[in-house]
Amino acid sequence: MDYYVAIASIIGIHALLGLSVYVVAISGQMSFGQQGFFAIGAYLAGMSTAMWGLGLVPALVLGALVAGAMGFVVGFPALRVRGLYLAIATFGFGEIVRLAFLNVRYTENIGGRVVGPNGAEGFRHVRYVYDRGFTGLHYLAVILVVLVVVVILFFLLERSKVGAKLRAVEEDETAAAMIGINVTRVKVVAFAAAAAVAGLGGGLFIHYSTYIDHDMVALPLAIASVTYPLLGGLGSFVGTLLGAIVLVGLTEGLRGLQGMREFVYGGLIILMMIFRPRGIVDEALVLRVKSWLSPRAPREPVQAP
């Protein structure tokens, strides 16, 4: 039972990370740096509860807000470049964050334990949740509640004009500007929002695992977070959720794959790029499902010109 609770918790947390990449992707960018925002959210939320005496909810909010603010600051210069250059720039940011936490020491001795970011030792003893008698199952419920809130926001985003504007920018920045969209603003706001979602995932993660270190927010996490939306599909956020469930389930469930995770994820990305570049849940599929769901409009014959 505990085992399945653990897998479900990881799926929930990684889904947030995948959704973060998804927001960036549907505004036409690709980021390999969302694990940096994840780390910022994790360290900040961890310090909030373990050292500063904040409750879990303010800690998660603070982690998400600071990650989002960092996204805003990083977004302005980073989004001047595109494609491969942006992928490298964002990965560079992720590495800067990782190396910063490898070197930062800010600890307190609390009840005989060294608590706080402690360089290569990582940040241990973030026990707020379990000290208050939560079981793994209780905390899974917390993760799922947060995920549901985020999913509702994504559902609203996809139906809103803001969501459509993101996709317009993704497809053609010149045409998007020509219908009155401020392309730079759309991209930076999307990047900042994505960073906040990743930071939220980080805050949930450190309270789940009770600890984090620099090695956990390195390249493999970047690849995993990009794989969920690319495999699941960019037509709807549902694809990212699907991608996280399938991929985490697969690699956690099939123990034999553990050591080969990056191999499997990398291979899947390449296969998807070749055979289904917009992922499993792509725009055509979304449109087809929508027309099934709304029998309101029977197909009219094509009108003569």
Add this chain to the structure above:
Amino acid sequence: MTDGAILSIRKLARHFGGLRAVNDVSFDVPRGSIFALIGPNGSGKTTLFNVITGALAPTAGTVVFDGAPISGMPTHEIVRRGIGRTFQNIRLFTRMSVFHNVWVAMRRQPRSGNGARSERERVEELLALTGLSARRDELVENLNFGEQRRLETARALATDPSLLLLDEPAAGMGAVELARLVRDIRRLRELGKTIFLIEHTMHLVMDVADRIAVLNFGEKIAEGTPKEIQADPRVIEAYLGREHANA
């Protein structure tokens, strides 16, 4: 100001290194008119559109729209002031439905009492105007060429422009579609839009335009009514060569 020029181009230049794509061009587009810009391939017409819409900064000169200089402004700001545009190579959002292509461009209307139509109703109106109502839920890739051009026009109209720039709207069209285009352009003028088009299809231009400017090698070589342009030896020379002009 209901009369006079909606758009004034003054001594406008855009150079690319040593290439003078547009050089010292001046003209006025009268409000409520159908104004055509013609010229051989590579004469600088699309470059001029790109400068007007802010996609390119001018090397020199100014663009005045509705009495205010707009050169140097970002594109989205120029669009908000009332300039819409279609592209020579169609640039629709291919991963969206027909409806969403127009909806995403829809300009927010100021709040106005009970009679105000909803945004969706106004999208449907534009689709009806451009004859695309039956295709509203299709992906763009399922539209034929003429429909795609009309959808681009509908999308541009959604930004509620007072000046609509059409970049070669007749390119690749057959006779039936051309006839419809002429009707559509006149209809738009009746709706109060000023139309400024680039076009190669001469009989369309001569048929529909009130006034024509001719570019050759980035410079304006003539301007006038269709009759004046047809008789202008410099225009004939630019298109056909010197011996025809003298004949």
